[in-house]
Amino acid sequence: MAGMISEALQDETENGFTERQREVLDVVLGLMVAEGDGFSVARIARAASCSKETLYKWFGDRDGILTATVQWQASRVRAGEYDRQRLDAAQLRKSLEGFAANWLSVISSQTSIALNRVAVSHAATAKSRLGQIVLANGRFAIGERLKPILEAGRNAGLLEFVDSEEAFRAFFGLVGRDVQIRLLLGDDFSLDQATIAADAKRAANQFLALYGYRQGGVKNSGGAGDAPAAGEPKISVI
Amino acid sequence: MAGMISEALQDETENGFTERQREVLDVVLGLMVAEGDGFSVARIARAASCSKETLYKWFGDRDGILTATVQWQASRVRAGEYDRQRLDAAQLRKSLEGFAANWLSVISSQTSIALNRVAVSHAATAKSRLGQIVLANGRFAIGERLKPILEAGRNAGLLEFVDSEEAFRAFFGLVGRDVQIRLLLGDDFSLDQATIAADAKRAANQFLALYGYRQGGVKNSGGAGDAPAAGEPKISVI
DNA sequence: TTGACGCCGTACCGTACGGTACGGTACATG
DNA sequence: CATGTACCGTACCGTACGGTACGGCGTCAA
Known part of the structure; x- marks a missing residue:
């Protein structure tokens, strides 16, 4: 080898x-x-x-x-791929929480902030590919990695949506909210591990409430879920 | 006068x-x-x-x-303030849609993109207030303007949340999703009025599904709502 | 008319940067 | 040893920029 x-x-x-x-x-x-x-x-x-x-x-x-x-x-940062686990509700929720926590820890890292700032600066002039590279390895990379899981969840009867891209965008919004733009603009608010874990759990809850298959959906109600937030991130993107 | x-x-x-x-x-x-x-x-x-x-x-x-x-x-862009209308469910939904449509049209405007890019560029060096100014007049200004409406909705028994800031951040995420970061990084995808109107309606639906008072919530289901998307934006922020 | 004022256009200055050239050194190959 | 290669450190060059100075012009008030 x-x-x-x-x-x-x-x-x-x-x-x-x-x-x-x-x-x-x-x-x-x-x-x-x-x-x-x-x-x-x-x-x-x-x-x-x-x-x-x-x-x-x-x-x-x-x-x-x-x-x-x-x-x-x-x-x-291209290492780490989620394994094709058997998909029950608990595993799906855990995967969503893991993705959310990982994504939050990445976009709040100093490296990601610096890279995104430079790419945004150079995006104004059309002669630089920095913005495209960051987009491809950030936003779109994580999308392509999460969508198979969403579709597996739909195939298993756990999720309900017509377009995985739209479902992913909703998840993206529920996770990221105002975090990235605030950090890029220099708002120095800390995002410690406990906050990230709580935010990831909330985002997964809200996503499942919106796209979970169960009739009537689940109103978000603070916490009270199984599957405590995943430990360290499994994947990384810019 | x-x-x-x-x-x-x-x-x-x-x-x-x-x-x-x-x-x-x-x-x-x-x-x-x-x-x-x-x-x-x-x-x-x-x-x-x-x-x-x-x-x-x-x-x-x-x-x-x-x-x-x-x-x-x-x-x-500080002009325009939502009037204190009597708050029923239809009016609340219309307000949320109006906010969402306005916010989307603002962040997708060339002026906002340019201003945010410049502010992000200068946010790396601590000696510039641009980032703080844009944050104060963008993200935080719209938050302070929407939160009274959210609280009025809660007082009227239409919404259910414990922290208006958290509720607003969820709304912010559901509306903006990946739009702003993609535009800032130079992804030239168009956002016409029809798309904005549809996105605003979807975001309001999803927000009401998550934070609406009705037991069991409302699963998002495409469209089929009253109150067609508001016409022109009423307020503007960076 | 005279003077003060505010502004335009341009010339000027110091500096810092992107990009190139050159001498010197370590090392690998024969 | 001779030769070539890859690299470091530094000097150099042209240019473009931030910031300042100066002459000229229109306006307005006394």
Whole structure:
């Protein structure tokens, strides 16, 4: 399995970056988190102990550096896939809560905030792909990952909807609410693990109340549910 | 009523800007919509036919120009207040739909997208108030305007919740879903009036299903409601 | 008429940035 | 050892920007 490709000579992994390049991109990521995107290429070179010439040779121009950084982060967080579990009501609820908690912890992380801010800044000028990359690896990636579960829930008679995309968007709204826009605009409100767990449970409850199959639905009523909030996140997206 | 204050001599209105200043700020707003915030002060002066010296005299520095622009736009959209109507179920539903439709049309407008992008860009550096201003006049302004209606609905026995802030955040999520982040990141998907009206109706339905007083709640089921979507927006926020 | 004022247009200045070039070094290959 | 390669550090260049200064012009009041 391993060793199929000579590992010392060609140390590019599937994401297309060498080890040294990944080190540099991690430094860029740190700068983004610390200072937004107001840093110069010289600042990158100083912080990463590399030369500007190398940066331009590797990534073309400044926008190429930022693009590579976003892609590197995107390739790193693609791990973790929900297993095809047998689907009963409790498992479905647990999956929804897990997705919600994970999504909340991601969008409230400093890395996600920094990356989204940079991408939003560059979205105004049409010559940058940053916004598309972040969208593809954030909003749309999690959508494609959750929709199979929603559809499995529908097949199992647990959910009721006509369009999984619309159902997902409702779930997205119930989970995220105003969190992302407030964080992007600099409203520093903390989102600790307990809050995230409670929010995830509430969002799952409300989603099931709206899209659960049972006639009459379930009015949300605080808590009183089984399946305590899942532990650590299983998947990650930008 | 009019003429209480001499109109020719002191043409500052309550927002603190003179007529000429408002003209200039509208030009800045146009530049933001057209080009993000990558324009120079010289570009503003050329587009507005004024001198850079005047700009710096009026607004201090470049960030002051942007701040004044955001404040000017904020002061302009503060008009329109929902009247204290008698509250029955139909009127409540109509109010919710109106709010939702208005909010959707605002956040999908080019002006709002541009302003939010600039504010998000500057939110990384702590030395700019743009993010706070946009938050105060957007997310929080509409919250303070909707919560009295929610509480009136609760007093009338039409709604059931313990915290109006939490209820509002759920409404916010059900209405906005992924719209704002997608638009900010440059996903150009159109949101025409028909779609906005349908989305507003759906959001109001879902909110009432979750927070309506009736035992058992109302499962969302497409449309089939009274009170066709409100016509033009009544209020506006950033 | 005269002067003060506010503003426009433009020239100017210092700086910081994106991008390139060059010398020096470590290392790998033959 | 000779040669090539990849990289670091730094110097360099052109430009564009933020911010300031100055001359000129219209307006208004005394």
